[in-house]
Amino acid sequence: MSKDSERVESIVSEKRVKLHVFESSQREIWTVVGKGEEYWVDPMGKFCSCLGFYFGTLNGKVSCYHLKSAEIARKENKFEKIFFSDTEFSDFLYGLICDL
Numbered sequence: 001m002s003k004d005s006e007r008v009e010s011i012v013s014e015k016r017v018k019l020h021v022f023e024s025s026q027r028e029i030w031t032v033v034g035k036g037e038e039y040w041v042d043p044m045g046k047f048c049s050c051l052g053f054y055f056g057t058l059n060g061k062v063s064c065y066h067l068k069s070a071e072i073a074r075k076e077n078k079f080e081k082i083f084f085s086d087t088e089f090s091d092f093l094y095g096l097i098c099d100l
């Protein structure tokens with residue numbers, strides 16, 4: 001098994017994929033919690049905020065293990081769903097971006 005698929009497996013099984021739902025707009029933000037940091041992923045738009053993804057896309061790769069984890073967790077319903085109110089949306093985004 002490759003290093004990446006081991007990482008994907010532990011992220012999914014430890015439920016480190018989170019879906020943040022903002023009410024009442026129903027906006028959704030997916031994140032994957034790594035070692036101490038949290039990455040913003042978009043399993044539908046194929047995006048991850050990690051450096052590996054950024055440099056990977058420069059080299060023609062289209063994924064990273066966070067994105068793979070989010071896709072699998074979404075498919076298998078193995079993510080944690082957390083509800084927020086719309087008024088928290090901008091603070092939440094700001095926190096995510098400042099973490100990068």
Ligand SMILES: [Zn+2]
Nearest residue numbers: 048050064066
């Ligand atoms: Zn990533």
